[in-house]
Amino acid sequence: MSLEEKLPGWKEIPIGGVPFKPSTEYKTGDWKVFKPVINYEKCTKCMFCHIYCPDGAIKIKEDGFPEPDYDFCKGCGICAEECPVKAIEMVKD
Amino acid sequence: MAEKLTLKDIAKKPDLLMPGHRLCAGCAAGTIVRLALKATRGPVILANATGCLEVATTIFPYSSWKVPWIHNAFENVAATASGIEAAFRAMKKANKGPLAKYEHIDVIAFAGDGGTYDIGFQALSGAFERGHDFLYILYDNEAYMNTGIQRSGGTPRCAWTTTSPAGKVIPGKREWKKPIARIAAEHEIPYVATASIAYPMDFVRKVRKGLEVEGPAFIHVLSPCTRGWRYPPEKTIKIAKLAVETCFFPLWEAEFKEGDIVYTLSSPSERIARKPELKKPIEEYLKLQGRFSHLFRPKKRDDLISEIQRWVDYEWKMILKRCGKL
Amino acid sequence: MQRNALLKLLKWLKISGVCKMEIKQILMGLNGDEAVAYAIKQVDPDVVAAYPITPQTIIVERFSEYVADGEVHTEFISVESEHSALSACVGAAAAGARAFTATAANGLALMWEILYIAASCRLPIVMAIVNRALSGPINIHPDHSDAMGARDSGWIQIFCENSQEAYDSTIQAWRIAEHPDVQLPVMVCLDGFVLGHTLENVMTLPDEVVKKFIGERKFVTVRNHFGKEVPFILDPENPITIGPLDLYDFYFEHKMQQIHAMENAPRVIEEVGKEYGKISGRTYGLVHPYKLEDAEIAIIGLGSTMGTAKIVVDRLREKGIKVGLLRIRSFRPFPAQQIIEHLKDKKVIGVLDRAASFGAYGGPLFNEVRNAFYDQDVKPLISNYIYGLGGRDMPPQRLMIIFEDLQKIMETKRIEKTVKYIGVRE
Numbered sequence: 023m024s025l026e027e028k029l030p031g032w033k034e035i036p037i038g039g040v041p042f043k044p045s046t047e048y049k050t051g052d053w054k055v056f057k058p059v060i061n062y063e064k065c066t067k068c069m070f071c072h073i074y075c076p077d078g079a080i081k082i083k084e085d086g087f088p089e090p091d092y093d094f095c096k097g098c099g100i101c102a103e104e105c106p107v108k109a110i111e112m113v114k115d
Numbered sequence: 116m117a118e119k120l121t122l123k124d125i126a127k128k129p130d131l132l133m134p135g136h137r138l139c140a141g142c143a144a145g146t147i148v149r150l151a152l153k154a155t156r157g158p159v160i161l162a163n164a165t166g167c168l169e170v171a172t173t174i175f176p177y178s179s180w181k182v183p184w185i186h187n188a189f190e191n192v193a194a195t196a197s198g199i200e201a202a203f204r205a206m207k208k209a210n211k212g213p214l215a216k217y218e219h220i221d222v223i224a225f226a227g228d229g230g231t232y233d234i235g236f237q238a239l240s241g242a243f244e245r246g247h248d249f250l251y252i253l254y255d256n257e258a259y260m261n262t263g264i265q266r267s268g269g270t271p272r273c274a275w276t277t278t279s280p281a282g283k284v285i286p287g288k289r290e291w292k293k294p295i296a297r298i299a300a301e302h303e304i305p306y307v308a309t310a311s312i313a314y315p316m317d318f319v320r321k322v323r324k325g326l327e328v329e330g331p332a333f334i335h336v337l338s339p340c341t342r343g344w345r346y347p348p349e350k351t352i353k354i355a356k357l358a359v360e361t362c363f364f365p366l367w368e369a370e371f372k373e374g375d376i377v378y379t380l381s382s383p384s385e386r387i388a389r390k391p392e393l394k395k396p397i398e399e400y401l402k403l404q405g406r407f408s409h410l411f412r413p414k415k416r417d418d419l420i421s422e423i424q425r426w427v428d429y430e431w432k433m434i435l436k437r438c439g440k441l
Numbered sequence: 442m443q444r445n446a447l448l449k450l451l452k453w454l455k456i457s458g459v460c461k462m463e464i465k466q467i468l469m470g471l472n473g474d475e476a477v478a479y480a481i482k483q484v485d486p487d488v489v490a491a492y493p494i495t496p497q498t499i500i501v502e503r504f505s506e507y508v509a510d511g512e513v514h515t516e517f518i519s520v521e522s523e524h525s526a527l528s529a530c531v532g533a534a535a536a537g538a539r540a541f542t543a544t545a546a547n548g549l550a551l552m553w554e555i556l557y558i559a560a561s562c563r564l565p566i567v568m569a570i571v572n573r574a575l576s577g578p579i580n581i582h583p584d585h586s587d588a589m590g591a592r593d594s595g596w597i598q599i600f601c602e603n604s605q606e607a608y609d610s611t612i613q614a615w616r617i618a619e620h621p622d623v624q625l626p627v628m629v630c631l632d633g634f635v636l637g638h639t640l641e642n643v644m645t646l647p648d649e650v651v652k653k654f655i656g657e658r659k660f661v662t663v664r665n666h667f668g669k670e671v672p673f674i675l676d677p678e679n680p681i682t683i684g685p686l687d688l689y690d691f692y693f694e695h696k697m698q699q700i701h702a703m704e705n706a707p708r709v710i711e712e713v714g715k716e717y718g719k720i721s722g723r724t725y726g727l728v729h730p731y732k733l734e735d736a737e738i739a740i741i742g743l744g745s746t747m748g749t750a751k752i753v754v755d756r757l758r759e760k761g762i763k764v765g766l767l768r769i770r771s772f773r774p775f776p777a778q779q780i781i782e783h784l785k786d787k788k789v790i791g792v793l794d795r796a797a798s799f800g801a802y803g804g805p806l807f808n809e810v811r812n813a814f815y816d817q818d819v820k821p822l823i824s825n826y827i828y829g830l831g832g833r834d835m836p837p838q839r840l841m842i843i844f845e846d847l848q849k850i851m852e853t854k855r856i857e858k859t860v861k862y863i864g865v866r867e
Contacts, residue, residue, distance in 0.1 A: 032694035032701070036663035037624065038563040038673060039695050041178035041682045044666045045135030048177050053140060069126040073315050074352055076138060076145025078130040094134035098141035098341075099349030112349075158677030162532060173685035178666040183675035185535050186684030187528055188554055194525035198488060198532025198540065199675065201516035205487035205538060209514040212487060213537040213660070213674055220677065238528070241521030 046094075050077065054097025056112040058090050064109035071101035071110060120154065120319055128153045129181075136179040137171040141348025143338040143355060144168045146312050147254050148225065152182070154322035159221045160199050161185070164192035164230030167261040168254065190234035193242035193251060196224040200247045221326045222249040227338075229259045232268030232293050243302040243331045250325040250332045253295065256340040264343040268293040271363075272426060273419050274406045276343070281409035286419060291426060297433075299333040300369035300376050306332040307369040313356035314383050317366065321381075324368075337364050345405020354403060359383050360393070361400045362431040367438060378437040388440045394431075397424045464720055466644040473604040473636035474499030476643050477543065477569045477629070480611035482507045483651040486567075487538035490518035490529035494548040495581045496633035497571040501543065523548035527555040527568070534564035535683050537674040539615065539658055541566070545633060546573035546587045553591070559626045560595025560699060562683055563673070565618030565658070566626040568596075569611060572744065572795075573633040574831040582832020583632040585743060585796040588772075589805045595699050597627040597706055598773040600743040602729070604641040606770075607631045609723055612646075615655045616713045622705040624661060624673075632745040634832065650720055706774045727776035729768040730783050732758060736765030738847045739784055739821075741810060742793030743769050746828070746835050750793075753840045764844060769806070777813035785814075787821045789851045791843050795829045803827075803860045824856050828863040839864050 036042050058071075058080075067086045079095040080088045090101075102110040131152035138145045144167060152159075161184040163169040169186045172179040187195040200222045206212030214220060226235055231253045239251065258276045259265040266276040271292045275281045279288035300307040306328040310318040318336060325332030339355050341348040358364040366381035380388055387393045398420055401407040410416045435441040471479060478500045481489065489508075491501045508517045520526045523544050530540035544552065549570060559566055570588055574580040588598055597617060601607045607629065614627040631637060646654075660672040663681060671679035687695060711726050718724025731751055733739060740750060747768035757764045767783050769776065784790055792811075794804025801808065807825035814820045826843050829835045842863060850856055 032697035037698050039685055040663045041176045041666045041685050042664045043176045045177040045179040046133050048135040050135055072126055074146055076142050077134045078149055079134050082126050096140035100141055100351055103349040104352050160675050170686045173682055175685040175687045175691050178682035180682050183677055183680040184682045187531050191528035194528035195532035197518055198529030199536045201488045201518050202533035202536040202538035205516040238525050
């Protein structure tokens with residue numbers, strides 16, 4: 023949130039401290055320095071990248087292939103490290 | 116009876132933890148929670164102790180949770196979960212109240228080593244003694260990470276932390292790691308297990324088993340921390356695997372059946388029990404982590420490394436004995 | 442024979458004013474603890490999580506008997522500490538249950554951090570506090586230091602004069618806490634041993650009347666993080682998140698919401714007190730005046746000592762001395778307006794504190810009362826009397842000392858020493 027954005031007052035927010043925005047509105051994707059790029063020729067659809075990602079930033083598409091969600095990927099590199107066929111490369115963002 | 120959960124089933128299930136949380140890049144806790152929630156079998160209510168997970172997923176006004184979730188304080192997640200479980204039971208008994216419409220609700224408590232080994236221990240032990248039907252998942256990053264890497268009861272010997280620094284006289288934490296899972300098992304609760312995310316399906320099946328069991332269940336899962344353990348973030352799963360391969364963190368289950376605590380080794384550790392040559396020396400695990408770097412530089416401390424190896428062997432032998440493998 | 446006895450009882454009931462109502466109340470001999478336990482039995486909450494501490498133990502013990510006899514559907518959690526007691530109540534109340542606990546002194550001190558959390562989570566938990574001195578040295582006898590330590594926590598605090606009020610207030614507490622304009626936890630305070638363990642006459646309502654009065658718990662709605670307006674409860678169907686991390690950009694706003702709820706509370710306490718009066722014949726408010734109308738001297742205080750003080754007031758009135766008293770029932774929210782209304786034309790006020798605030802200029806109640814009068818053009822002389830710490834008894838003779846001192850102040854128009862300690866040996 024930028025400083026200029028007007029924040030809601032106490033009459034406008036829910037009581038009891040209940041959060042009112044999903045974290046998907048906060049794009050952690052801008053944290054990354056490197057991003058995963060998948061070589062679909064090598065990919066065996068083992069789905070381990072989707073399993074291991076701490077952010078759930080690799081989704082499995084309808085066709086069974088993984089797809090990184092760059093809005094949320096923090097570039098940790100676990101997917102690339104764990105891919106059994108080295109189909110993921112961490113590339114400078 | 117646990118239904119067979121496969122990788123395909125798990126991958127298909129939608130994530131109940133949304134991205135956009137502020138856990139560090141490469142934090143095992145994110146993976147742990149995603150997998151644990153994929154193992155759920157119906158409605159759940161989550162209670163979370165103060166810590167990295169709680170703070171990173173609920174920075175107001177954002178929340179990453181797709182399930183009902185409450186954070187109370189640091190040391191009372193077991194008590195909070197007890198209250199939720201009792202509330203549901205009371206409403207079911209009287210068939211009255213907003214939750215009475217559910218056949219069953221799984222209550223899950225998440226806490227770190229801080230909120231479990233130390234400050235949360237009393238509430239944990241009390242909840243076990245009272246026999247509440249809930250699952251307690253301890254994600255152990257072996258220090259009070261959220262407040263800046265201070266030592267906890269779960270910090271291993273010789274590890275550097277900010278309150279047990281590797282100084283000129285004292286080389287890191289002096290004390291050993293409290294055997295929290297064995298302590299939980301000695302409470303004679305129906306189900307206790309240790310897990311590592313390097314073996315995700317093993318973890319998922321254990322979570323499902325913990326949920327299915329009636330009464331308290333406890334799962335101790337190792338949660339490597341790239342910031343506190345000082346290693347590059349992509350190595351998280353490798354470290355979690357080495358912990359098991361060196362028998363630093365053996366994987367087992369303990370069930371209280373017919374008046375006896377029955378220990379069973381899980382297959383990644385059972386393999387090593389069958390073929391001891393597969394057991395890797397602890398040095399391989401220690402040298403990858405910056406928190407143990409003082410054991411290697413400026414001078415290699417074989418005395419301390421062999422001390423740690425002795426402890427690892429001692430713990431491994433104890434588990435083997437209990438599993439009937441010795 | 443029995444018919445005569447029944448007729449006598451009915452006549453007594455009619456004379457005592459109770460029988461104006463159609464509701465037949467039952468006279469029971471209960472001590473304060475038992476009165477609270479009986480009220481809770483009639484409320485039949487979903488969860489009671491409590492840890493024993495003298496002088497609250499009878500509440501827990503009596504309630505355990507009701508549970509063991511199947512008279513309530515309550516899940517009784519025998520927690521391993523008071524901290525876990527309130528924590529379990531927070532979990533239960535968040536999950537939509539009615540949750541109750543009881544404690545005293547160090548038990549309240551142990552759950553101190555959770556008090557603030559329960560209030561900020563806006564959970565309508567009801568707790569009975571059997572006032573007892575805080576350690577050390579360890580002392581099991583009554584004073585108000587425990588409740589005073591919690592006065593900033595965001596809980597509503599009701600102080601009871603006798604076991605009858607303990608019973609009545611425990612029932613009203615649910616309506617106050619669960620009111621949509623309030624949504625704050627309530628603590629009902631009664632003096633340990635003096636009220637807690639002393640047998641008194643308590644008129645009790647029938648079960649159905651209590652159940653009808655408190656009704657079912659209703660939930661306010663909140664906007665959750667999926668943009669949906671949902672009930673404020675941990676429900677898998679409509680998930681909400683309770684207890685987030687606040688940074689400096691929102692904490693203040695959250696506290697303003699609590700402040701605003703506390704500002705609504707006086708009205709609600711009075712409304713509930715009036716409604717309760719209609720069914721029981723006993724109406725309750727924020728303050729209870731006694732012979733104040735033409736009084737020149739007044740004392741103001743909390744709890745059972747005000748009951749004893751009524752006798753002293755009567756005795757002095759017989760001598761023609763114009764005295765009265767104002768008993769504060771609701772300490773939080775503090776009824777500043779009402780205190781000013783009742784006491785502004787008095788010449789001298791004695792504020793009785795059964796707790797000391799070390800290092801402060803006078804006791805807690807004294808500070809609030811004096812503060813309330815600051816803006817008045819004509820102020821009474823206000824003098825502070827700290828008494829009864831650690832259960833030091835406050836019989837009529839000691840109260841007489843206070844009234845004599847107040848008379849001297851009225852005559853000399855001066856307060857020699859603003860803060861005095863009554864009943865302590867030098």
